[in-house]
Amino acid sequence: MYQSSYAQRGQGPVAPRGESSVSVIGAGIAGAWQALLFAQAGRAVTLHERSGATMTESTSYWAGGMLAPWCEAETSEPVISRLGIRSLDLWREHFPHTSFNGSLVVAHPRDRADFERFARLTTGHRRLDARALSELEPSLDGRFRDGLFYADEGHVEPRRVLPDLHERFAAAGGTIKFNSEATPDDIDGIVIDCRGLAARDTQPGLRGVKGEIILIETDEVELSRPVRLIHPRWPLYVIPRGGNRFMLGATSIESEDNGVSVRSALELLGAAYAVHPAFAEARIVEFGSGLRPAFPDNLPRIAIDNQKIAVNGLYRHGFLLAPALAELTLGYVQRGVIDNEVMQCA
Numbered sequence: 001m002y003q004s005s006y007a008q009r010g011q012g013p014v015a016p017r018g019e020s021s022v023s024v025i026g027a028g029i030a031g032a033w034q035a036l037l038f039a040q041a042g043r044a045v046t047l048h049e050r051s052g053a054t055m056t057e058s059t060s061y062w063a064g065g066m067l068a069p070w071c072e073a074e075t076s077e078p079v080i081s082r083l084g085i086r087s088l089d090l091w092r093e094h095f096p097h098t099s100f101n102g103s104l105v106v107a108h109p110r111d112r113a114d115f116e117r118f119a120r121l122t123t124g125h126r127r128l129d130a131r132a133l134s135e136l137e138p139s140l141d142g143r144f145r146d147g148l149f150y151a152d153e154g155h156v157e158p159r160r161v162l163p164d165l166h167e168r169f170a171a172a173g174g175t176i177k178f179n180s181e182a183t184p185d186d187i188d189g190i191v192i193d194c195r196g197l198a199a200r201d202t203q204p205g206l207r208g209v210k211g212e213i214i215l216i217e218t219d220e221v222e223l224s225r226p227v228r229l230i231h232p233r234w235p236l237y238v239i240p241r242g243g244n245r246f247m248l249g250a251t252s253i254e255s256e257d258n259g260v261s262v263r264s265a266l267e268l269l270g271a272a273y274a275v276h277p278a279f280a281e282a283r284i285v286e287f288g289s290g291l292r293p294a295f296p297d298n299l300p301r302i303a304i305d306n307q308k309i310a311v312n313g314l315y316r317h318g319f320l321l322a323p324a325l326a327e328l329t330l331g332y333v334q335r336g337v338i339d340n341e342v343m344q345c346a
C-alpha cells in the first residue's frame with residue numbers, strides 16, 4: 001500500500017482539481033504513462049514531444065525494458081520495490097500481452113561470492129539446479145551449475161511499447177504532437193513536465209548516467225527471458241528481442257558523453273560470450289547509449305508547484321516505475337492524495 005496523506009486546505013498544497021486541461025511534455029516512458037492515465041480518466045490531454053515518432057532522442061529508446069523490482073532490490077531502496085511491484089499490476093492491466101516470463105541470474109564460478117550476495121540481498125527468487133535451469137532455458141544446458149529464478153518479473157521491448165503507449169493514448173482521446181518543443185511556463189492549465197534530462201533548467205540537481213548497449217542477432221541461441229550475469233562492476237544482462245535479436249546491456253558510467261567505449265564494448269560482448277559461446281558468431285546490429293536522468297539520491301521525484309508538476313529522476317527504473325508514478329500523479333490531481341516518499345510540494 002502507498003504511504004499517503006490527503007492535502008487539506010491551509011495545511012499543505014491544494015490539488016489542482018476540476019476539469020482543467022492537462023499538457024504533458026516529453027513522450028518518453030514517464031510522459032507516455034502520465035498522458036495515458038490522465039486521458040483514460042477523462043481529461044483533455046495534449047502530449048508534446050520535441051523529437052519525431054521514432055523517439056530516438058529519448059533515453060527510453062535505449063533501455064532494456066526489464067520490469068524487475070526483485071532483482072533491482074540488490075542496489076536500490078525499498079521505495080523502488082514498492083512502486084515497481086505496483087507497476088507490474090498496471091502493466092498487466094493495461095498491456096495484458098506484456099511478457100512475464102521471469103528473469104534469471106547466473107554466475108561463473110569465479111563470481112560465486114557475488115552470486116551468493118545477490119541471492120541474500122534479494123527476495124522473490126527460487127534457486128534452480130543445473131537441470132531445472134536447462135529445462136527453463138534449453139540454450140543454457142550445461143552452461144551453469146545453478147541460477148536464481150525471479151518468476152514474477154517481466155520485460156517489455158521499449159521500441160515497441162512506446163509506440164503502443166502513444167497509440168493507446170490517442171485511442172483514449174489524447175492529442176500527441178511530435179516535433180513540438182514546449183516549455184512548462186508557457187502553457188496554461190495543468191502541466192506535467194516529463195522532459196527527462198532536458199528539465200535541468202528547472203531541476204538543476206539532475207545528472208545523466210550513461211548506459212551503453214549492443215544489439216546482436218543470431219539464430220544459434222534462444223532465450224525466453226532476460227538473463228543477468230553477475231559481474232564485478234555492472235549488472236550485465238542479455239535480453240531477448242524479436243527477430244533473433246538480443247540486447248546486451250548495460251554499463252553505468254558517471255558521464256554524459258554519448259559514445260560507446262572499446263572497453264565497454266569488450267565487457268558487454270564478453271558477458272554475452274560468457275552466457276553462451278554461440279554469441280561469438282552473432283552479427284552486431286547496433287551500438288548505442290542513453291543517459292539515465294538521475295537526482296543525487298538516484299530516487300524518482302514528483303515535484304509539485306501548484307499546477308506545474310515535474311516527474312523525473314527515473315534513473316535506471318523508468319519502465320519499472322512509470323506506471324506507478326503516473327497513478328500517483330493522477331491521484332494527486334484528482335483527489336489530492338500525497339505520497340510522502342516521492343512527492344515534494346513547493
Ligand SMILES: Cc1cc2nc3c(=O)[nH]c(=O)nc-3n(C[C@H](O)[C@H](O)[C@H](O)COP(=O)(O)OP(=O)(O)OC[C@H]3O[C@@H](n4cnc5c(N)ncnc54)[C@H](O)[C@@H]3O)c2cc1C
Pocket residue numbers: 025026027028029030031048049050051055057058059060061062063064065066067180181182183194195196197198199210211212213249250251289290291292293312313314315316317318319320321
Ligand atoms: C542502457 C539503458 C538501459 C536501461 N534499462 C532499463 C530497464 O531495463 N528497466 C527500466 O525500468 N529502466 C531502464 N533504463 C532506464 C530508463 O530508460 C529511464 O529511466 C527512462 O527512459 C527515463 O524516461 P523519461 O521519460 O524520464 O526520459 P526520456 O525517455 O528521455 O524522455 C524524455 C522525453 O522528453 C522529450 N523532451 C525533452 N525536452 C522537451 C521539450 N522541451 N519539449 C518536448 N519534449 C521534450 C525528449 O525528446 C524525450 O523524448 C535504462 C536506461 C538505459 C540508458
